[in-house]
Structure formats: structure tokens, C-alpha cells
Amino acid sequence: MALLALGLNHLTAPVDLRERIAFGPDEARAALSELVGQNGVHEAMILSTCNRTELYCSVADGAEPVPADWLHRHHQLTGGKLDEFLYRHDDAAAVRHMFRVATGLDSMVLGEPQILGQVKDAYQLAREAHTLKAPMERLLQHTFAVAKRVRTDTRIGANPVSVAYTAVRLAEQRFADLTGACVLLIGAGETIELAARHLADAKVRRLIVANRTIETAQNLAHRCGGYAIGLSDLGQHLAEADIVIASTASREPIVTKPMVEAAIRARRRKPMFMVDIAVPRDIAADVAKVEDVYLYTIDDLKQVIDENLRSREAAAREAEAIIELQVERYMAWRRALDLGNPVQDLRRHAETDRDDVLARAQALLARGKTPEEALAFLANTLTNKLLHAPSANLRAATLRGDTELIKAAARLFDPAAATDDKDV
Structure with a gap:
């Protein structure tokens, strides 16, 4: 096979x-x-x-x-x-x-x-x-x-390597508990949608989606438990945001320095964390000069992602070594099947009987039988299947006086003689 x-x-x-x-x-x-x-x-x-x-x-x-x-x-x-x-x-x-x-x-x-x-x-x-x-x-x-x-x-999955997830992780580092944060997402494309999913999983206190097409923003906000606004209303809501993540296809900045300065004043100098994933930028470069604003660009994220990728590549080499060892262990088990190992044969027959009886018990459940009835059928039928051949052979051995088989069976089913070999 x-x-x-x-x-x-x-x-x-x-x-x-x-x-x-x-x-x-x-x-x-x-x-x-x-x-x-x-x-x-x-x-x-x-x-x-x-x-x-x-x-x-x-x-x-x-x-x-x-x-x-x-x-x-x-x-x-x-x-x-x-x-x-x-x-x-x-x-x-x-x-x-x-x-x-x-x-x-x-x-x-x-x-x-x-x-x-x-x-x-x-x-x-x-x-x-x-x-x-x-x-x-x-x-x-x-x-x-x-x-x-x-x-x-290994640390194969320890560090984020997607832009959306990295942006959210940076926000988490700035706000230890995102459940108290208000997040403003600017855009409604794939990257923003992924970020919205991560933020929804983190159970942020409030999620606002701003987009040029309000229907698109509403669809995303509905899926992620937020609410939608148009880009024309951005200035009215910017001060509410503890975290801003922007990714649109705009050719000009959508968030300007005067808008952010006004928002910071309205927030009474409460810090604002901003991530601009877009190229060209959605957030004007001089926003970084505004006090109490922490602005990250796609280049900043790329540095984090590159470092995380290198970490994952090192972990992947460790994973490959684990996999090689486990491939050989599985193939050794499979070769034993081909060689007709009696222990493996016994297990294979038992597993086949188990699968057959389990399928029949599941069919009983599907036909409306109670779980108790299905379990009783499974236990009784499986016991009978597993013991039928040994019982018949032992009865025949008794009739013909085959004492060697009877003694071997006694040793085989003696719990005290069993060894604790987990690899069998």
C-alpha cells in the first residue's frame, strides 16, 4: 500500500x-x-x-x-x-x-x-x-x-509577520489593555479588514470605521461590532480615538497636522497612537512632530516584520528537525504493518472493528436513538467483536486438548505479565 x-x-x-x-x-x-x-x-x-x-x-x-x-x-x-x-x-x-x-x-x-x-x-x-x-x-x-x-x-508562531497583525500588536504594546481603547480605522480594504478582525478578537471598547464609501464602511463595521462614518466626518471623531490605523488608496494625506493638533487639544493631551500602513501616506509626515502623538509608518512595521521573519526562519529550522524524526517514527510503524507484525495486526483488526462499530453507533444516534442506547450498543457489540475469534479458538483448543495454546493465552491475558511499553 x-x-x-x-x-x-x-x-x-x-x-x-x-x-x-x-x-x-x-x-x-x-x-x-x-x-x-x-x-x-x-x-x-x-x-x-x-x-x-x-x-x-x-x-x-x-x-x-x-x-x-x-x-x-x-x-x-x-x-x-x-x-x-x-x-x-x-x-x-x-x-x-x-x-x-x-x-x-x-x-x-x-x-x-x-x-x-x-x-x-x-x-x-x-x-x-x-x-x-x-x-x-x-x-x-x-x-x-x-x-x-x-x-x-519552537517559536514558529511567536511573532507577527502580517502588516495588519503587527499594527495591532504594536497598539497592544502601547495600550496594555485594548478593552479600554477606542480605535479608529481609516479605509475598508483587506488590510483594514484584517486589523478589524484582530481588534474585535481583542474586544476593544469602541471601533470606528471611516471610509469614502459609507456603505462599505457600514458593512465592515457591522461584521466587527463597530460603527461607520464617512471621511468627511473624520475631523469630528478623531479626538475620540486612542488608536488610529489608516490604509486607503488616497494620493494625498487624509489626516493632517492641524486635524491632529485639534484632536490632541480636545483630548487634553491624552496620547494618541497612530499607524499609517498606506503608500502614499494617509497621515501627513509632520504629524510625527505633534507632542503626545506616536506615529508609525509602513517602514517602521517592515522593520518589525523582518525581524520577526528572521526569528520564525530560525524556529522553522528547529521544526524541520522535529519533523524529520517524526517522519521516521511514523514510517517505522507503517513498515511494521507491511511486515505482518502480530501486535500491529492485532491493533489493526481492533481499530477496524472499532471504526465499524463506531459508525453504526453514530448511525443509531442519527436515527433518533438516545446516547445511552448508542453507548450500550457500542460497548456490547465492540466487546463481542473483539472477543469472538479468541473465544472460538480457545474453545476449539480445549476440545482438541491443545494445552500449549491454552497456557499461552493465560500468559497473554495476565495483567501482571504485561510490560509498560508505550511504543508498541
Whole structure:
């Protein structure tokens, strides 16, 4: 059995193509069942985000081309259309790729944490579609453990590397508690929207969105719990702001020195923190000379981001070392399956029985049975399945007088003889 990772991402394919072969959650459920129905495909998971679409499959030897062929057909593409954009990783390389994806080492923003949640969502969809068996189930659990260890043992996600998040973090450093701050956002583009989301997560006391098109400002303010104003009303509200973050496409400064001086007087010299992300500038350069105003520009943020990127790159090298060790550990477990290790065989059979009975118990819940009834069914049926073969073989051994098997079984099921080997 071969393990395969096949897909395309932000490095190999343009956005219009990524959009075309993306899978929504509902589509992915049906697609998973279709994919494992292909000849030679035994397990499958689909990971689909704005930056990547990837298929992770266990396939029979010789069936490696099947997932790529299926991907073309599913999206009604002519054969070979995706070939120049697709990458493929086999066995250990596929394991390594999954670990790197889940830890953010393969992301557009190095070390970003959102991808791990997206991998977990993809895993849950595959479980619901019943397209995972013991080998890939083990791989996914191993992946989550590796990602947790990388986050714990390295500083891969310690420092912000996006402009919006860096702006908010600088504001947090100036105001230890953002819950008491009023924030004025000037603009309503992507960077300002990201900043608004971070600020909403930080539960700022008040959020004001100012934009030339008031409807756009209202839409953003509604999503983030703020309120909207037009740019023409900026002077009336500037004094309310403890923090100002600006990013528009204006060719001339929107916030001038006289406006800020008037706002500071109205604030009775209470300091104001300002971040100008725009190029050309939205906040006039001479605002930096106003007493009690702390103005940061995109160049100031870039210095912070560059330093943080260097820190993440150093952490990424540590993460790669962790990943290499864990790839070998998973592949050793997988090789043991191929060698017919009796312990692994026992576990594999038990896990197969567990998955089957769990699916049937979940079906009972879906049909309206109570949780107590479903749990009782799961416990009784799983116990019977696990004990059926050993019990039948022991009865047969007793009838034919096979004392060696009976003694071996006694030793096998003796708790006092068990060893505490967590790697088995």
C-alpha cells in the first residue's frame, strides 16, 4: 500500500485555477466517497483552502495515477490540464509534506496557525465520510501531535509577520489593555479588514470605521461590532480615538497636522497612537512632530516584520528537525504493518472493528436513538467483536486438548505479565 499526497498551492498555481478546483465542505463530503470508490484507492482526505487543494490517499501499488485522473474528471478538466501545476509526494515524502503543512512551514505566511485548524476540519470531514482507516487515522493523530510539539518547543508562531497583525500588536504594546481603547480605522480594504478582525478578537471598547464609501464602511463595521462614518466626518471623531490605523488608496494625506493638533487639544493631551500602513501616506509626515502623538509608518512595521521573519526562519529550522524524526517514527510503524507484525495486526483488526462499530453507533444516534442506547450498543457489540475469534479458538483448543495454546493465552491475558511499553 502506497501513501500519496497530491495537490497544488499558492506556489504552483494561479488563484483562478485554485478557485476552480477548490472543494467546499458539502462538496468535499460527496467527493471523498467518490474518490475512495475509485479502483485502488483505500483511504482519502481532501484539504482545500484558499491557498491549496490537496488529496491525501492510501492506494494500492500501481494505482498512484488514479487520484490525479479522478481530480481532472471531477472538475471536468481535460486530461493532463493540471499536470504542470500539481506536485506529488510518495510515502515518507507524503508524511513529511503533511507535517510541514500542518505546522505552517508550507504556508504563504511562515508558521501561520490557521492551517492546523483547516487540517483538523479536513480530518473531521473524512471521518464523517468514513474514508479513513487505521494507517491514515494514525498519520493524522501523529500530525496533530507533531504540530503541537512544534508550537510548544519552537517559536514558529511567536511573532507577527502580517502588516495588519503587527499594527495591532504594536497598539497592544502601547495600550496594555485594548478593552479600554477606542480605535479608529481609516479605509475598508483587506488590510483594514484584517486589523478589524484582530481588534474585535481583542474586544476593544469602541471601533470606528471611516471610509469614502459609507456603505462599505457600514458593512465592515457591522461584521466587527463597530460603527461607520464617512471621511468627511473624520475631523469630528478623531479626538475620540486612542488608536488610529489608516490604509486607503488616497494620493494625498487624509489626516493632517492641524486635524491632529485639534484632536490632541480636545483630548487634553491624552496620547494618541497612530499607524499609517498606506503608500502614499494617509497621515501627513509632520504629524510625527505633534507632542503626545506616536506615529508609525509602513517602514517602521517592515522593520518589525523582518525581524520577526528572521526569528520564525530560525524556529522553522528547529521544526524541520522535529519533523524529520517524526517522519521516521511514523514510517517505522507503517513498515511494521507491511511486515505482518502480530501486535500491529492485532491493533489493526481492533481499530477496524472499532471504526465499524463506531459508525453504526453514530448511525443509531442519527436515527433518533438516545446516547445511552448508542453507548450500550457500542460497548456490547465492540466487546463481542473483539472477543469472538479468541473465544472460538480457545474453545476449539480445549476440545482438541491443545494445552500449549491454552497456557499461552493465560500468559497473554495476565495483567501482571504485561510490560509498560508505550511504543508498541
